[in-house]
Each structure stands twice: as structure tokens, then as C-alpha cells.
Amino acid sequence: MITFGICCYNGSDLLDKCLLALTGSIQQASNLDDYQIIIYDDGSSDDNIQIIAKKYHAIWIKEPINKGLVYGYNVVSELAKHDIICLLDNDVAVMENFVSEMLNNIDKEYGVIGYESMPVSRFHFLGKISFEPFLKPSLAFKTPTTQLAGYCYCFHKDDWEAIGGFDERYRMFLADSDFCCMIADKLGKISLRLNYPKVFHIEHETLYKYDELKWKEQLKKDTDYFIKKWGLTAEEMDWSIYR
DSSP states (O other): OEEEEEEESSOHHHHHHHHHHHHHHHHHOTTOOOEEEEEEEESOSOTHHHHHHHHTTOEEEEESSOOOHHHHHHHHHHHOOSSEEEEEETTEEEOTTHHHHHHHHOOTTOSOEEEEEEEOOHHHHHSSOOSOOOOOOSSOOEEEOSOOOTTEEEEEHHHHHHTTSSOTTOSSSSHHHHHHHHIIIIIOOOOEEEEEEEEEEOTTTTGGGSOHHHHHHHHHHHHHHHHHHHSSOHHHHHHHHHO
16 A cells, blocks of 8 residues: 655664654554555665664665665665555654545645655654644645655655656755656646645754765756756746646
8 A cells, every 4th residue: 555665874763763653653544554664775884774674674675885865766666565655754753643644635636745844853853752743734735836855755656657767867956856847747747745744854964964065066966957957946847837
């Protein structure tokens, strides 16, 4: 029914908390028939990644060298045995009702389903806290967009196959937005951002693992490639498709 994929580079402490929240949500989902969890280890030096994967009965895929997040997205998607794929960063924790709510919202009519994040600190994320401070709003918004971040990103495998997967000419940035654009351009499907349930996320945690000059250089490369490919910036593309 669902394949959950988590691409990580080190950060076993974060992965442990991520999987604790995810498996708790899975256990609460009465409408979930079957699932698998894949951990893509992108050349980590943290040997505990494998231990954490085993703890939660997840499939562990180890890449000997770091090939980048986008490459990992495609590895997970290729190995997924279910049609629904949900990609998560390891610095994300979901609410208990996330899986059941996601299953109620995902539909073949749409491209990607993404969720608004609630930024938290690393200290808050790793502490003994509850990820359940939000009640369901009286108005649940579904906003058409191509600006969905890959920290929590749900789609159908046959759509991934139909457009040829994530474009690996991106390494760190904008592959998630590009994927939404390709689904809209080739398949005519809109992608949606939902305001509930919230996803707890340590913002910019991935960037802190890299030298600032290097990731800024990569951001420029990925941004330049996006503009070359689409003729617009990511923000302009969002406006062009949906407004």
C-alpha cells in the first residue's frame, strides 16, 4: 500500500526519532493494509544508521560514497514495492494521525501531496516531547503548488515511472519542485500542499552538514539548471502553472 523512504547522510539520532514517530503513526492507521520502510544511507560514516534501521525492521540500503539526495530519491522509488511512495527526511517527525490522514487525501487525480512544516529546534526534536499539539482546523486547505519541499513528499510510483523519475542533474536543491513541474507538464496533474496534519521539521539541518560555500555553490548550479530547463524561476513556474 505505502512505501516510506528516508534518505539520510549520518544523523542516526535524528533517524531514530523520525522512525519512532513514523511507526507510531503506522500503528494508529486502521486504513493501512501493508507498508515497507526503506532507509537509503548516502555514504554515511555513522555506523548506527544500520542499527536503527534494523531496530524498526526497515530495509537498509548503503551507498559506499555520497551521491546526493536526488539520486537517493530514485533508488528508493525504484525499490518501492507499493504504488504510494512517501519520502521523508530523517529530521522530520509526523503526528500520530499522519498516515491515516495522508491515505484519506492522496488520490490518483493529483500529482504530489506535501504538508506544511512546523519548525522545531534540534533540542526540541530530540527531547521527550509530544508531537500532538495541533487539533484539526475547521478549514483544511489544499493549495495547488509546484513549490513542495522533499522533507515530506507523497506520490504514486506509476507517475514517477511515467516522467522518468527525479532529474539527477540536480544534486541538492529544486529536484522536488522540478518533479511537481514535470508531473504537471507531462501528466496534467496538479500537486497540493495541505495545512494538516503538520510535519515537525528541523529546518536547514541538512545544510549544516556541508560547508556553507559548497552548498551555496550547489544552490546556484541547481537554480541555474532549473531556469535553463523551464525558462522561469521556480517561483515564476509555480505562478505560471497554477495561477
